[in-house]
Amino acid sequence: MSLDLSHTIELEPAFHDLDPMDIVWHGHYVKYLELARCALLSRFGYDYPQMRDSGYAWPIVDMRLKYVGMVSYGQRIRIRAEITEWENRLRIDYLISDAVSGRRLNKAYTIQVAVSIETRQMEYVCPPVLWQRLGVAP
Amino acid sequence: MSLDLSHTIELEPAFHDLDPMDIVWHGHYVKYLELARCALLSRFGYDYPQMRDSGYAWPIVDMRLKYVGMVSYGQRIRIRAEITEWENRLRIDYLISDAVSGRRLNKAYTIQVAVSIETRQMEYVCPPVLWQRLGVAP
Amino acid sequence: MSLDLSHTIELEPAFHDLDPMDIVWHGHYVKYLELARCALLSRFGYDYPQMRDSGYAWPIVDMRLKYVGMVSYGQRIRIRAEITEWENRLRIDYLISDAVSGRRLNKAYTIQVAVSIETRQMEYVCPPVLWQRLGVAP
Amino acid sequence: MSLDLSHTIELEPAFHDLDPMDIVWHGHYVKYLELARCALLSRFGYDYPQMRDSGYAWPIVDMRLKYVGMVSYGQRIRIRAEITEWENRLRIDYLISDAVSGRRLNKAYTIQVAVSIETRQMEYVCPPVLWQRLGVAP
Numbered sequence: 001m002s003l004d005l006s007h008t009i010e011l012e013p014a015f016h017d018l019d020p021m022d023i024v025w026h027g028h029y030v031k032y033l034e035l036a037r038c039a040l041l042s043r044f045g046y047d048y049p050q051m052r053d054s055g056y057a058w059p060i061v062d063m064r065l066k067y068v069g070m071v072s073y074g075q076r077i078r079i080r081a082e083i084t085e086w087e088n089r090l091r092i093d094y095l096i097s098d099a100v101s102g103r104r105l106n107k108a109y110t111i112q113v114a115v116s117i118e119t120r121q122m123e124y125v126c127p128p129v130l131w132q133r134l135g136v137a138p
Numbered sequence: 139m140s141l142d143l144s145h146t147i148e149l150e151p152a153f154h155d156l157d158p159m160d161i162v163w164h165g166h167y168v169k170y171l172e173l174a175r176c177a178l179l180s181r182f183g184y185d186y187p188q189m190r191d192s193g194y195a196w197p198i199v200d201m202r203l204k205y206v207g208m209v210s211y212g213q214r215i216r217i218r219a220e221i222t223e224w225e226n227r228l229r230i231d232y233l234i235s236d237a238v239s240g241r242r243l244n245k246a247y248t249i250q251v252a253v254s255i256e257t258r259q260m261e262y263v264c265p266p267v268l269w270q271r272l273g274v275a276p
Numbered sequence: 277m278s279l280d281l282s283h284t285i286e287l288e289p290a291f292h293d294l295d296p297m298d299i300v301w302h303g304h305y306v307k308y309l310e311l312a313r314c315a316l317l318s319r320f321g322y323d324y325p326q327m328r329d330s331g332y333a334w335p336i337v338d339m340r341l342k343y344v345g346m347v348s349y350g351q352r353i354r355i356r357a358e359i360t361e362w363e364n365r366l367r368i369d370y371l372i373s374d375a376v377s378g379r380r381l382n383k384a385y386t387i388q389v390a391v392s393i394e395t396r397q398m399e400y401v402c403p404p405v406l407w408q409r410l411g412v413a414p
Numbered sequence: 415m416s417l418d419l420s421h422t423i424e425l426e427p428a429f430h431d432l433d434p435m436d437i438v439w440h441g442h443y444v445k446y447l448e449l450a451r452c453a454l455l456s457r458f459g460y461d462y463p464q465m466r467d468s469g470y471a472w473p474i475v476d477m478r479l480k481y482v483g484m485v486s487y488g489q490r491i492r493i494r495a496e497i498t499e500w501e502n503r504l505r506i507d508y509l510i511s512d513a514v515s516g517r518r519l520n521k522a523y524t525i526q527v528a529v530s531i532e533t534r535q536m537e538y539v540c541p542p543v544l545w546q547r548l549g550v551a552p
Contacts, residue, residue, distance in 0.1 A: 015314055015324050016307055019153070020160045020211075020462075026474040027154060027444035031292055034441070038291055048291050048434075049349060060440040064478040073158075073325060153452055153462050154445055158324075164336040165310070168303035169430055176429055186296075186429050187487060198302040202340040211463060295429070296436045296487075303430060349434075 006082035007040035024071040036081035046133040054129045062111040069105040144220035145178035162209040174219035184271040192267045200249040207243040282358035283316035300347040312357035322409040338387040345381040420496035421454035438485040450495035460547040468543045476525040483519040
Protein backbone atom coordinates (compact mmCIF):
# COMPACT_ATOMS: atom_id res chain seq x y z
CA MET A 1 0.00 0.00 0.00
CA SER A 2 1.49 3.28 -0.99
CA LEU A 3 1.46 6.31 1.27
CA ASP A 4 -0.36 9.32 -0.10
CA LEU A 5 1.21 12.54 1.14
CA SER A 6 -0.54 14.78 -1.35
CA HIS A 7 -3.53 17.07 -1.37
CA THR A 8 -5.23 19.07 -4.09
CA ILE A 9 -7.22 22.27 -3.81
CA GLU A 10 -9.05 24.31 -6.42
CA LEU A 11 -9.61 28.04 -6.57
CA GLU A 12 -10.30 30.95 -8.89
CA PRO A 13 -8.02 33.97 -8.70
CA ALA A 14 -9.40 37.07 -7.02
CA PHE A 15 -9.71 40.33 -8.95
CA HIS A 16 -7.11 41.85 -6.61
CA ASP A 17 -4.62 39.21 -7.79
CA LEU A 18 -4.61 40.58 -11.35
CA ASP A 19 -1.96 42.87 -12.77
CA PRO A 20 -2.12 45.40 -15.64
CA MET A 21 -1.73 42.56 -18.17
CA ASP A 22 -5.03 41.19 -16.84
CA ILE A 23 -3.32 38.06 -15.54
CA VAL A 24 -2.34 36.98 -12.03
CA TRP A 25 0.78 38.79 -10.82
CA HIS A 26 3.57 36.22 -10.44
CA GLY A 27 4.09 36.90 -6.73
CA HIS A 28 0.54 35.88 -5.84
CA TYR A 29 1.28 32.28 -6.80
CA VAL A 30 3.21 32.11 -3.52
CA LYS A 31 -0.13 32.57 -1.76
CA TYR A 32 -1.70 29.77 -3.80
CA LEU A 33 1.17 27.46 -2.84
CA GLU A 34 0.62 28.35 0.79
CA LEU A 35 -3.11 27.65 0.59
CA ALA A 36 -2.40 24.19 -0.82
CA ARG A 37 0.40 23.54 1.67
CA CYS A 38 -1.74 24.54 4.67
CA ALA A 39 -4.63 22.38 3.43
CA LEU A 40 -2.23 19.45 3.02
CA LEU A 41 -0.60 19.88 6.44
CA SER A 42 -3.97 20.46 8.06
CA ARG A 43 -5.09 17.05 6.74
CA PHE A 44 -2.30 15.56 8.85
CA GLY A 45 -3.07 17.71 11.88
CA TYR A 46 0.15 19.68 11.52
CA ASP A 47 -0.77 23.08 10.12
CA TYR A 48 0.50 26.38 11.52
CA PRO A 49 -1.29 26.29 14.93
CA GLN A 50 -0.19 22.70 15.61
CA MET A 51 3.36 23.49 14.48
CA ARG A 52 3.49 26.35 16.95
CA ASP A 53 2.00 24.19 19.72
CA SER A 54 4.63 21.53 19.01
CA GLY A 55 7.33 24.12 19.74
CA TYR A 56 8.55 24.60 16.19
CA ALA A 57 8.31 27.24 13.51
CA TRP A 58 8.89 25.96 10.01
CA PRO A 59 10.23 28.85 7.93
CA ILE A 60 10.60 28.49 4.19
CA VAL A 61 14.32 28.41 3.38
CA ASP A 62 14.14 27.71 -0.34
CA MET A 63 11.37 28.26 -2.89
CA ARG A 64 11.30 27.95 -6.64
CA LEU A 65 8.51 28.56 -9.11
CA LYS A 66 8.56 27.86 -12.82
CA TYR A 67 5.79 29.59 -14.74
CA VAL A 68 4.57 27.80 -17.83
CA GLY A 69 1.20 29.43 -18.47
CA MET A 70 -0.65 32.52 -17.31
CA VAL A 71 -3.75 32.53 -15.09
CA SER A 72 -6.71 34.77 -15.95
CA TYR A 73 -9.76 35.97 -14.05
CA GLY A 74 -12.49 33.35 -13.94
CA GLN A 75 -10.05 30.56 -14.72
CA ARG A 76 -10.42 27.68 -12.29
CA ILE A 77 -7.06 26.29 -11.24
CA ARG A 78 -6.00 23.19 -9.35
CA ILE A 79 -3.02 23.21 -6.99
CA ARG A 80 -1.61 19.84 -6.04
CA ALA A 81 0.87 19.75 -3.16
CA GLU A 82 2.86 16.68 -2.22
CA ILE A 83 5.37 16.08 0.56
CA THR A 84 8.48 14.60 -1.02
CA GLU A 85 11.08 14.95 1.77
CA TRP A 86 10.65 14.81 5.53
CA GLU A 87 13.88 13.53 7.01
CA ASN A 88 16.08 16.60 7.46
CA ARG A 89 13.78 19.17 5.94
CA LEU A 90 10.22 19.34 4.73
CA ARG A 91 10.03 19.55 0.97
CA ILE A 92 6.74 20.03 -0.82
CA ASP A 93 6.33 19.88 -4.58
CA TYR A 94 3.50 21.70 -6.29
CA LEU A 95 1.79 21.50 -9.62
CA ILE A 96 -0.67 24.18 -10.67
CA SER A 97 -2.86 23.27 -13.62
CA ASP A 98 -6.03 24.41 -15.33
CA ALA A 99 -8.91 22.63 -13.61
CA VAL A 100 -10.82 22.17 -16.86
CA SER A 101 -8.17 21.33 -19.46
CA GLY A 102 -5.55 19.95 -17.12
CA ARG A 103 -2.93 22.11 -18.83
CA ARG A 104 0.16 22.74 -16.66
CA LEU A 105 0.57 26.33 -15.52
CA ASN A 106 3.22 26.25 -12.82
CA LYS A 107 5.61 23.86 -11.15
CA ALA A 108 7.12 24.79 -7.79
CA TYR A 109 8.65 23.54 -4.60
CA THR A 110 9.20 24.88 -1.11
CA ILE A 111 11.66 23.67 1.50
CA GLN A 112 11.10 24.28 5.19
CA VAL A 113 13.25 23.53 8.19
CA ALA A 114 12.22 23.23 11.80
CA VAL A 115 13.34 26.00 14.12
CA SER A 116 12.81 25.61 17.85
CA ILE A 117 10.64 28.49 19.02
CA GLU A 118 12.36 28.39 22.43
CA THR A 119 16.01 28.30 21.42
CA ARG A 120 15.58 29.86 17.94
CA GLN A 121 18.00 27.17 16.75
CA MET A 122 17.52 25.35 13.47
CA GLU A 123 17.09 21.58 13.75
CA TYR A 124 19.28 19.60 11.37
CA VAL A 125 16.94 16.64 11.53
CA CYS A 126 13.16 17.06 11.39
CA PRO A 127 11.60 16.67 14.85
CA PRO A 128 9.76 13.32 15.37
CA VAL A 129 6.43 15.13 15.70
CA LEU A 130 6.47 15.65 11.93
CA TRP A 131 6.93 11.95 11.23
CA GLN A 132 4.25 10.97 13.74
CA ARG A 133 1.75 13.29 12.16
CA LEU A 134 2.57 12.21 8.63
CA GLY A 135 2.71 8.55 9.59
CA VAL A 136 6.13 8.09 8.05
CA ALA A 137 9.42 6.62 9.18
CA PRO A 138 12.46 8.89 8.95
CA MET B 139 2.79 77.65 20.20
CA SER B 140 0.77 75.15 18.27
CA LEU B 141 1.29 71.44 18.59
CA ASP B 142 2.10 69.63 15.36
CA LEU B 143 0.80 66.07 15.42
CA SER B 144 1.21 65.48 11.71
CA HIS B 145 3.70 63.80 9.44
CA THR B 146 3.99 63.52 5.68
CA ILE B 147 5.60 60.79 3.61
CA GLU B 148 6.05 60.44 -0.12
CA LEU B 149 6.12 57.31 -2.24
CA GLU B 150 5.55 55.93 -5.70
CA PRO B 151 3.22 52.96 -6.11
CA ALA B 152 4.82 49.59 -6.78
CA PHE B 153 4.02 47.68 -9.97
CA HIS B 154 2.39 44.98 -7.84
CA ASP B 155 -0.08 47.59 -6.54
CA LEU B 156 -1.61 48.09 -10.01
CA ASP B 157 -4.83 46.50 -11.19
CA PRO B 158 -6.05 45.66 -14.71
CA MET B 159 -7.09 49.30 -15.23
CA ASP B 160 -3.41 50.19 -14.80
CA ILE B 161 -4.16 52.14 -11.62
CA VAL B 162 -3.56 51.34 -7.96
CA TRP B 163 -6.15 48.85 -6.66
CA HIS B 164 -8.30 50.63 -4.05
CA GLY B 165 -7.41 48.22 -1.25
CA HIS B 166 -3.71 49.06 -1.43
CA TYR B 167 -4.38 52.59 -0.19
CA VAL B 168 -4.86 50.99 3.23
CA LYS B 169 -1.16 50.08 3.10
CA TYR B 170 -0.23 53.66 2.21
CA LEU B 171 -2.24 54.94 5.18
CA GLU B 172 -0.42 52.49 7.42
CA LEU B 173 2.99 53.57 6.15
CA ALA B 174 2.14 57.19 6.94
CA ARG B 175 0.60 56.29 10.31
CA CYS B 176 3.62 54.22 11.36
CA ALA B 177 6.01 56.99 10.29
CA LEU B 178 3.96 59.50 12.29
CA LEU B 179 3.75 57.34 15.42
CA SER B 180 7.41 56.42 15.12
CA ARG B 181 8.27 60.13 15.25
CA PHE B 182 6.68 60.15 18.71
CA GLY B 183 8.35 56.91 19.79
CA TYR B 184 5.06 55.03 19.81
CA ASP B 185 5.02 52.83 16.74
CA TYR B 186 4.05 49.14 16.77
CA PRO B 187 7.03 47.77 18.83
CA GLN B 188 6.64 50.47 21.48
CA MET B 189 2.87 49.96 21.59
CA ARG B 190 3.42 46.27 22.25
CA ASP B 191 6.09 47.00 24.88
CA SER B 192 3.66 49.40 26.61
CA GLY B 193 1.21 46.51 27.00
CA TYR B 194 -1.35 47.64 24.44
CA ALA B 195 -2.43 46.63 20.98
CA TRP B 196 -4.19 49.37 19.03
CA PRO B 197 -6.51 47.68 16.54
CA ILE B 198 -8.26 49.75 13.89
CA VAL B 199 -11.98 49.80 14.74
CA ASP B 200 -13.18 52.21 12.05
CA MET B 201 -11.71 53.21 8.72
CA ARG B 202 -13.06 55.27 5.86
CA LEU B 203 -11.51 56.18 2.54
CA LYS B 204 -12.93 58.55 -0.05
CA TYR B 205 -11.32 58.24 -3.46
CA VAL B 206 -11.21 61.39 -5.54
CA GLY B 207 -8.54 60.61 -8.12
CA MET B 208 -6.72 57.54 -9.36
CA VAL B 209 -3.01 56.80 -8.82
CA SER B 210 -0.85 55.56 -11.71
CA TYR B 211 2.54 53.92 -11.94
CA GLY B 212 5.36 56.43 -11.68
CA GLN B 213 3.11 59.01 -10.03
CA ARG B 214 4.67 60.41 -6.89
CA ILE B 215 2.16 60.79 -4.10
CA ARG B 216 2.23 62.48 -0.73
CA ILE B 217 0.42 61.05 2.29
CA ARG B 218 -0.16 63.39 5.18
CA ALA B 219 -1.30 61.85 8.46
CA GLU B 220 -2.45 63.90 11.44
CA ILE B 221 -3.60 62.83 14.88
CA THR B 222 -6.92 64.57 15.54
CA GLU B 223 -8.25 62.67 18.59
CA TRP B 224 -6.37 61.06 21.45
CA GLU B 225 -8.62 61.14 24.49
CA ASN B 226 -10.79 58.02 24.24
CA ARG B 227 -9.55 56.73 20.95
CA LEU B 228 -6.76 57.52 18.52
CA ARG B 229 -8.08 59.13 15.37
CA ILE B 230 -5.80 59.89 12.46
CA ASP B 231 -6.87 61.87 9.39
CA TYR B 232 -5.13 61.37 6.08
CA LEU B 233 -4.82 63.29 2.88
CA ILE B 234 -3.26 61.71 -0.17
CA SER B 235 -2.31 64.12 -2.93
CA ASP B 236 -0.20 64.25 -6.05
CA ALA B 237 3.30 65.28 -4.95
CA VAL B 238 3.84 67.44 -8.04
CA SER B 239 0.50 69.14 -8.68
CA GLY B 240 -0.86 68.96 -5.15
CA ARG B 241 -4.16 67.62 -6.51
CA ARG B 242 -6.21 65.72 -3.91
CA LEU B 243 -6.50 62.00 -4.54
CA ASN B 244 -7.88 60.50 -1.35
CA LYS B 245 -9.16 61.56 2.04
CA ALA B 246 -9.33 59.02 4.82
CA TYR B 247 -9.37 58.43 8.55
CA THR B 248 -8.66 55.55 10.87
CA ILE B 249 -9.78 55.12 14.47
CA GLN B 250 -7.90 52.88 16.87
CA VAL B 251 -8.63 51.90 20.44
CA ALA B 252 -6.26 50.55 23.06
CA VAL B 253 -6.66 46.92 23.99
CA SER B 254 -4.71 45.55 26.92
CA ILE B 255 -2.55 42.70 25.64
CA GLU B 256 -2.78 40.98 29.02
CA THR B 257 -6.53 41.17 29.70
CA ARG B 258 -7.65 41.50 26.06
CA GLN B 259 -10.05 44.18 27.33
CA MET B 260 -10.68 47.37 25.41
CA GLU B 261 -9.79 50.57 27.24
CA TYR B 262 -12.51 53.22 27.15
CA VAL B 263 -10.00 55.97 27.77
CA CYS B 264 -6.63 56.05 26.00
CA PRO B 265 -3.83 54.92 28.32
CA PRO B 266 -1.61 57.78 29.60
CA VAL B 267 1.40 56.37 27.73
CA LEU B 268 -0.15 57.71 24.51
CA TRP B 269 -0.47 61.22 25.89
CA GLN B 270 3.05 61.15 27.31
CA ARG B 271 4.50 60.14 23.98
CA LEU B 272 2.48 62.70 22.02
CA GLY B 273 3.13 65.42 24.58
CA VAL B 274 -0.58 66.20 24.90
CA ALA B 275 -3.00 66.60 27.78
CA PRO B 276 -6.12 64.43 27.69
CA MET C 277 -42.39 39.25 -4.18
CA SER C 278 -39.33 40.93 -2.84
CA LEU C 279 -36.18 41.32 -4.88
CA ASP C 280 -33.10 39.66 -3.42
CA LEU C 281 -29.95 41.56 -4.32
CA SER C 282 -27.73 39.83 -1.80
CA HIS C 283 -25.22 37.04 -1.80
CA THR C 284 -23.26 35.32 0.94
CA ILE C 285 -19.89 33.62 0.76
CA GLU C 286 -17.88 31.78 3.38
CA LEU C 287 -14.12 31.52 3.76
CA GLU C 288 -11.33 30.91 6.22
CA PRO C 289 -8.50 33.44 6.40
CA ALA C 290 -5.19 32.43 4.86
CA PHE C 291 -2.05 32.24 6.99
CA HIS C 292 -0.60 35.13 4.93
CA ASP C 293 -3.52 37.32 6.08
CA LEU C 294 -2.39 37.17 9.73
CA ASP C 295 -0.45 39.89 11.48
CA PRO C 296 1.90 39.73 14.49
CA MET C 297 -1.12 39.71 16.84
CA ASP C 298 -2.11 36.41 15.19
CA ILE C 299 -5.28 37.96 13.80
CA VAL C 300 -6.23 39.08 10.29
CA TRP C 301 -4.61 42.43 9.42
CA HIS C 302 -7.37 45.02 9.04
CA GLY C 303 -6.49 45.85 5.44
CA HIS C 304 -7.15 42.30 4.26
CA TYR C 305 -10.86 42.68 5.00
CA VAL C 306 -10.99 44.81 1.84
CA LYS C 307 -10.12 41.65 -0.09
CA TYR C 308 -12.89 39.73 1.64
CA LEU C 309 -15.38 42.45 0.71
CA GLU C 310 -14.22 42.23 -2.89
CA LEU C 311 -14.60 38.44 -2.99
CA ALA C 312 -18.20 38.78 -1.77
CA ARG C 313 -18.91 41.70 -4.13
CA CYS C 314 -17.55 39.85 -7.18
CA ALA C 315 -19.54 36.71 -6.29
CA LEU C 316 -22.68 38.84 -5.92
CA LEU C 317 -22.17 40.73 -9.19
CA SER C 318 -21.20 37.53 -10.97
CA ARG C 319 -24.57 36.06 -9.98
CA PHE C 320 -26.15 38.86 -12.00
CA GLY C 321 -23.76 38.49 -14.92
CA TYR C 322 -22.10 41.81 -14.22
CA ASP C 323 -18.73 41.08 -12.63
CA TYR C 324 -15.45 42.70 -13.72
CA PRO C 325 -15.17 41.15 -17.23
CA GLN C 326 -18.79 42.01 -18.10
CA MET C 327 -18.38 45.53 -16.68
CA ARG C 328 -15.39 46.05 -18.94
CA ASP C 329 -17.22 44.60 -21.94
CA SER C 330 -20.14 46.95 -21.26
CA GLY C 331 -17.77 49.91 -21.62
CA TYR C 332 -17.61 50.90 -17.97
CA ALA C 333 -15.14 50.70 -15.14
CA TRP C 334 -16.70 50.90 -11.71
CA PRO C 335 -14.07 52.33 -9.35
CA ILE C 336 -14.70 52.40 -5.61
CA VAL C 337 -15.15 56.04 -4.55
CA ASP C 338 -16.08 55.54 -0.92
CA MET C 339 -15.46 52.67 1.47
CA ARG C 340 -16.01 52.31 5.18
CA LEU C 341 -15.31 49.41 7.49
CA LYS C 342 -16.25 49.14 11.16
CA TYR C 343 -14.43 46.39 13.01
CA VAL C 344 -16.30 44.80 15.88
CA GLY C 345 -14.44 41.54 16.39
CA MET C 346 -11.14 40.02 15.34
CA VAL C 347 -10.70 37.11 12.93
CA SER C 348 -8.29 34.28 13.75
CA TYR C 349 -6.72 31.48 11.75
CA GLY C 350 -9.07 28.56 11.27
CA GLN C 351 -12.13 30.70 12.02
CA ARG C 352 -14.79 30.28 9.37
CA ILE C 353 -16.39 33.59 8.45
CA ARG C 354 -19.43 34.51 6.42
CA ILE C 355 -19.51 37.64 4.27
CA ARG C 356 -22.93 38.84 3.18
CA ALA C 357 -23.04 41.51 0.46
CA GLU C 358 -26.21 43.31 -0.57
CA ILE C 359 -26.82 45.95 -3.22
CA THR C 360 -28.68 48.81 -1.53
CA GLU C 361 -28.38 51.62 -4.14
CA TRP C 362 -28.23 51.42 -7.91
CA GLU C 363 -29.68 54.66 -9.30
CA ASN C 364 -26.78 57.11 -9.36
CA ARG C 365 -24.14 54.93 -7.82
CA LEU C 366 -23.73 51.32 -6.83
CA ARG C 367 -23.75 50.89 -3.09
CA ILE C 368 -23.10 47.54 -1.48
CA ASP C 369 -23.48 46.84 2.24
CA TYR C 370 -21.53 44.06 3.89
CA LEU C 371 -21.81 42.11 7.07
CA ILE C 372 -18.99 39.81 8.15
CA SER C 373 -19.90 37.34 10.88
CA ASP C 374 -18.60 34.17 12.45
CA ALA C 375 -20.02 31.28 10.42
CA VAL C 376 -20.52 29.12 13.49
CA SER C 377 -21.77 31.49 16.20
CA GLY C 378 -23.22 34.16 13.93
CA ARG C 379 -21.41 36.82 15.98
CA ARG C 380 -20.88 40.09 14.06
CA LEU C 381 -17.28 40.86 13.20
CA ASN C 382 -17.40 43.69 10.69
CA LYS C 383 -19.87 45.98 9.00
CA ALA C 384 -18.88 47.80 5.83
CA TYR C 385 -20.03 49.45 2.66
CA THR C 386 -18.51 50.35 -0.68
CA ILE C 387 -19.76 52.88 -3.21
CA GLN C 388 -18.85 52.62 -6.88
CA VAL C 389 -19.61 54.92 -9.79
CA ALA C 390 -19.59 54.14 -13.48
CA VAL C 391 -16.76 55.62 -15.51
CA SER C 392 -16.87 55.34 -19.27
CA ILE C 393 -13.74 53.50 -20.38
CA GLU C 394 -13.76 55.42 -23.68
CA THR C 395 -14.25 58.99 -22.44
CA ARG C 396 -12.88 58.44 -18.89
CA GLN C 397 -15.85 60.55 -17.74
CA MET C 398 -17.81 59.68 -14.64
CA GLU C 399 -21.52 58.97 -15.21
CA TYR C 400 -23.83 60.81 -12.84
CA VAL C 401 -26.56 58.26 -13.36
CA CYS C 402 -25.81 54.53 -13.43
CA PRO C 403 -25.85 53.19 -17.00
CA PRO C 404 -28.99 51.12 -17.87
CA VAL C 405 -26.88 47.99 -18.31
CA LEU C 406 -26.62 47.80 -14.52
CA TRP C 407 -30.38 47.91 -14.06
CA GLN C 408 -30.97 45.35 -16.79
CA ARG C 409 -28.54 42.93 -15.22
CA LEU C 410 -29.93 43.41 -11.71
CA GLY C 411 -33.52 43.30 -12.94
CA VAL C 412 -34.36 46.57 -11.20
CA ALA C 413 -36.04 49.80 -12.23
CA PRO C 414 -34.05 52.98 -11.66
CA MET D 415 35.89 49.61 -18.57
CA SER D 416 33.45 47.31 -16.94
CA LEU D 417 29.74 47.59 -17.50
CA ASP D 418 27.66 48.06 -14.36
CA LEU D 419 24.23 46.50 -14.75
CA SER D 420 23.36 46.60 -11.07
CA HIS D 421 21.33 48.77 -8.78
CA THR D 422 20.78 48.78 -5.03
CA ILE D 423 17.81 50.00 -3.05
CA GLU D 424 17.17 50.15 0.67
CA LEU D 425 13.90 49.82 2.54
CA GLU D 426 12.35 48.90 5.86
CA PRO D 427 9.57 46.32 5.90
CA ALA D 428 6.05 47.58 6.45
CA PHE D 429 4.01 46.41 9.43
CA HIS D 430 1.61 44.73 7.01
CA ASP D 431 4.49 42.58 5.74
CA LEU D 432 4.89 40.85 9.12
CA ASP D 433 3.51 37.45 9.98
CA PRO D 434 2.55 35.91 13.33
CA MET D 435 6.22 35.12 14.03
CA ASP D 436 6.84 38.89 13.93
CA ILE D 437 9.04 38.52 10.86
CA VAL D 438 8.43 39.31 7.19
CA TRP D 439 6.26 36.63 5.54
CA HIS D 440 8.38 34.82 2.93
CA GLY D 441 6.09 35.72 0.03
CA HIS D 442 6.60 39.45 0.52
CA TYR D 443 10.25 39.15 -0.51
CA VAL D 444 8.92 38.79 -4.06
CA LYS D 445 7.69 42.38 -3.75
CA TYR D 446 11.11 43.52 -2.55
CA LEU D 447 12.75 41.85 -5.53
CA GLU D 448 10.31 43.62 -7.82
CA LEU D 449 11.01 47.01 -6.26
CA ALA D 450 14.74 46.52 -6.85
CA ARG D 451 14.19 45.16 -10.37
CA CYS D 452 11.95 48.07 -11.37
CA ALA D 453 14.42 50.60 -9.96
CA LEU D 454 17.22 48.89 -11.90
CA LEU D 455 15.29 48.73 -15.18
CA SER D 456 14.05 52.28 -14.71
CA ARG D 457 17.67 53.43 -14.52
CA PHE D 458 18.06 52.11 -18.06
CA GLY D 459 14.76 53.57 -19.25
CA TYR D 460 13.19 50.16 -19.63
CA ASP D 461 10.78 49.71 -16.73
CA TYR D 462 7.20 48.47 -17.09
CA PRO D 463 5.73 51.46 -19.03
CA GLN D 464 8.61 51.48 -21.51
CA MET D 465 8.43 47.69 -21.91
CA ARG D 466 4.76 47.99 -22.79
CA ASP D 467 5.44 50.89 -25.18
CA SER D 468 8.13 48.80 -26.88
CA GLY D 469 5.51 46.14 -27.63
CA TYR D 470 6.69 43.53 -25.16
CA ALA D 471 5.53 42.12 -21.88
CA TRP D 472 8.27 40.45 -19.86
CA PRO D 473 6.63 37.83 -17.66
CA ILE D 474 8.66 36.06 -14.99
CA VAL D 475 9.10 32.43 -16.05
CA ASP D 476 11.41 31.24 -13.30
CA MET D 477 12.07 32.54 -9.81
CA ARG D 478 14.04 31.17 -6.92
CA LEU D 479 14.60 32.54 -3.45
CA LYS D 480 16.92 31.13 -0.79
CA TYR D 481 16.24 32.47 2.69
CA VAL D 482 19.24 32.69 4.98
CA GLY D 483 18.06 35.11 7.66
CA MET D 484 14.78 36.59 8.82
CA VAL D 485 13.76 40.24 8.47
CA SER D 486 12.16 42.08 11.39
CA TYR D 487 10.21 45.31 11.74
CA GLY D 488 12.49 48.34 11.84
CA GLN D 489 15.35 46.42 10.24
CA ARG D 490 16.81 48.31 7.31
CA ILE D 491 17.59 46.02 4.39
CA ARG D 492 19.50 46.48 1.17
CA ILE D 493 18.42 44.78 -2.05
CA ARG D 494 20.99 44.59 -4.81
CA ALA D 495 19.76 43.58 -8.26
CA GLU D 496 22.08 42.81 -11.16
CA ILE D 497 21.36 41.82 -14.73
CA THR D 498 23.40 38.71 -15.46
CA GLU D 499 21.82 37.45 -18.73
CA TRP D 500 20.26 39.39 -21.57
CA GLU D 501 20.72 37.37 -24.76
CA ASN D 502 17.79 34.95 -24.87
CA ARG D 503 16.18 35.85 -21.58
CA LEU D 504 16.57 38.50 -18.93
CA ARG D 505 18.08 37.11 -15.77
CA ILE D 506 18.46 39.21 -12.68
CA ASP D 507 20.30 38.10 -9.55
CA TYR D 508 19.45 39.55 -6.17
CA LEU D 509 21.12 39.79 -2.83
CA ILE D 510 19.21 40.99 0.19
CA SER D 511 21.35 41.95 3.16
CA ASP D 512 21.10 43.85 6.42
CA ALA D 513 21.91 47.47 5.63
CA VAL D 514 23.80 47.97 8.89
CA SER D 515 25.73 44.74 9.43
CA GLY D 516 25.89 43.63 5.81
CA ARG D 517 24.76 40.14 6.85
CA ARG D 518 23.21 38.13 4.00
CA LEU D 519 19.50 37.49 4.35
CA ASN D 520 18.35 36.23 0.98
CA LYS D 521 19.72 35.28 -2.41
CA ALA D 522 17.38 35.09 -5.37
CA TYR D 523 17.05 35.27 -9.11
CA THR D 524 14.27 35.91 -11.60
CA ILE D 525 14.17 35.02 -15.27
CA GLN D 526 11.95 36.89 -17.70
CA VAL D 527 11.28 36.34 -21.36
CA ALA D 528 9.90 38.77 -23.91
CA VAL D 529 6.37 38.14 -25.12
CA SER D 530 5.04 40.19 -28.01
CA ILE D 531 1.93 42.01 -26.80
CA GLU D 532 0.48 41.88 -30.32
CA THR D 533 1.03 38.23 -31.22
CA ARG D 534 1.22 36.89 -27.63
CA GLN D 535 4.17 34.81 -28.85
CA MET D 536 7.26 34.29 -26.77
CA GLU D 537 10.51 35.56 -28.32
CA TYR D 538 13.35 33.05 -28.22
CA VAL D 539 15.91 35.82 -28.46
CA CYS D 540 15.58 39.03 -26.47
CA PRO D 541 14.38 41.90 -28.68
CA PRO D 542 17.11 44.44 -29.60
CA VAL D 543 15.34 47.18 -27.65
CA LEU D 544 16.58 45.52 -24.45
CA TRP D 545 20.20 45.58 -25.61
CA GLN D 546 19.93 49.17 -26.78
CA ARG D 547 18.58 50.31 -23.45
CA LEU D 548 21.16 48.37 -21.44
CA GLY D 549 23.99 49.40 -23.76
CA VAL D 550 25.09 45.82 -24.27
CA ALA D 551 25.90 43.65 -27.24
CA PRO D 552 23.98 40.38 -27.54
